[in-house]
Amino acid sequence: MDLSGIREASRLIFVDELTGLYNRRFMRQYLRERLDQLARDRTPLSVIMLDLDGFKQVNDTYGHLDGDLILKRLADLIRASLPANAYAIRFAGDEFFAFLEGADAAEGVKVAEGIRERVNTERFATEKAPDGIPVRISLGVAAYPEDAPSPSELIEAADQALYRSKRAGKNCVSRAGGWALPPEVEILKRFPCPRLVGRDDALAELERPLAEGAERKNRFLLVEANRGLGKTRLLLEVMRRAAGRRLRCFFGRCLDSHRAIPYSSLTRILADCLTREPQLRDTVRTRLSAQTVKELGTLIPALGPSDGAGEGLAPEDRRSLLFHGMGDLLCQLSEQAPLLLFLDDLHFVDEASLEVFYRLLDREEGKVIVYAAAQSETLARQEGGPLPLARLFALLRQSQNFLRVGLGSLPLAHVTEMVTEILQRHTASPAFFQRLYDASEGIPLFVEETLKGLITKGLLKTTDGMWNLDAVEPATVPASLEAA
Known part of the structure; x- marks a missing residue:
């Protein structure tokens, strides 16, 4: 071997x-x-x-x-x-x-x-x-x-x-x-907020395909949000809960520097799967054609040697082998048990990987559930940009097996809940919570960074073991995320 x-x-x-x-x-x-x-x-x-x-x-x-x-x-x-x-x-x-x-x-x-x-x-x-x-x-x-x-x-x-x-x-x-x-240092270990606050509805929507009795089919679920609203945190929370059910979870991140490389968003996560579950490698190799395995092996070394890949094949035939091979590989890896792929920063996805995901939604075999997260601003630029990436995003959204979950800002009650979850013991200070909410506009990252900044700068301190929110001067609450 x-x-x-x-x-x-x-x-x-x-x-x-x-x-x-x-x-x-x-x-x-x-x-x-x-x-x-x-x-x-x-x-x-x-x-x-x-x-x-x-x-x-x-x-x-x-x-x-x-x-x-x-x-x-x-x-x-x-x-x-x-x-x-x-x-x-x-x-x-x-x-x-x-x-x-x-x-x-x-x-x-x-x-x-x-x-x-x-x-x-x-x-x-x-x-x-x-x-x-x-x-x-x-x-x-x-x-x-x-x-x-x-x-x-x-x-x-x-x-x-x-x-x-x-x-x-x-x-x-x-x-x-x-x-x-000291408490000012100990409390910093509770950042980011230990519990995901205010996203129960989104979690329920994202976990629905994982429920017992859910229809077996390939799905694509996209968490879309502006910066700081917690898209990655939500993605990781779904992954944590799925792993707690002993489901097969694999995480990857799309990279801006790799978006021009075909299948770069898929290859590392598939290599991770085959490395963690080596028993599947032999099964896949026997069920895919030898030429397909060789072509896939040029991108996924865990499949085995790729000697002789492309011999006697025209470039378009090699591309076709790779494209269909990627879809076949995903279906076979999910044949016995659902395969959950978590992809962060989908706005940097390469075109080839996105097309594989789109075509996968029309296939009856397999149960691949893709959870992805993307920044709304960057994704909007992609969809308004040149074809074919914009076309693929538009087609993906039209599939019956696609679901978009958008995240908005948190209301005042959830901002208050976040602060309590982090600090645990603090003075009751409606004025502080209102100032923090007004400044942060309910953006979770802003809330966390503001609290952390106030603590590290010595502007928020404890009195008799309780965080004294009333002692925080209004002018010390930053006016923007960049200033937090």
Whole structure:
């Protein structure tokens, strides 16, 4: 069996493109699947969380290209500093994790100190800074199970330890345990709002195809909203609920930089499906024609080798094989159980993927349910733009198996509910809620960013454990989302 395609698909899914370390998707799966095994084997685990001190200033001074070079070099140093049975992860931006299997907290602190000392002595030289850029890092260490009994609490403990290092002056290592965050920092973990507020009707509409007894057919459901109204949040909430029912859910994002690449919106999400469910690969390969499998394999390595693809075929025949093969593949992947595809930023979809979705709605076989989210403003420009993308969007909307769910602003009552959900304990202040509603126009993102800004700037504080909304000066509530 040729495993090269599978390995390549796994690399694309679980490896950070810039640094070559594992990414946050790998980290989520690792915590979900590996922690229980370590507990059964009574194997300790230490987690190191670190980030760069003042990295924004480095980017502002030397530029993002030099910033990327520093991140890559830091990743190399982390990798070189870790013992066997350790995993290095770039979580996001300049945030990194290391998981040390078989290491207790003391060993984790020792390794963290080794990373810090190595970074301190490293000369981060670039073309703009041949003498080197001074780079320092702060680190937090937590151990499982002594500091935390669950994955979420373990990461939380490491995060608190990292925060302690920042408060202690940076460029140091701190150990989790025995220390509480101030309320102004603790509350920031409740952003975005822990519960989706004011979208019950939209949720009910989107979940209807998932109900028992729902007609088996292919569907396309589009969540459409202006910026800040929570289209992505709603999409993820539907996905969370569907996953809770043990339905097969796969998430992808359409990219502006890839919209000219045929099938780019589909290939990564299908590769994810075939990698997570490898048993389907052999079934698909036996039921599709050999030539179709080869053509699809040029775009989806997880299907297997694509040697000989296109031999003796005219370009239009290859395009036809790919197009019909994509539809056949989706139907076969959903033959035994519904296949739920979640696509964010549909306004950046490529034309070929959109046409596959449109044609899929007329097919009787399969049960593929596509949930997509798009910005209304950008989508309107697409539909008013040149053919053929505008034509496809118009045709899609005419299908009986298409449903559009629009999102509007929240009313005052739901804005108040959001604030209460985030802050939990606060003074009753109708005047504050009215000011916040008037300024935000009921846009959830504006509400969250305004609250977060007031807290981080010290304009909203606690009194006797209760957030004092009455003490917020009216002039401090920003007038726009950009100012929040």
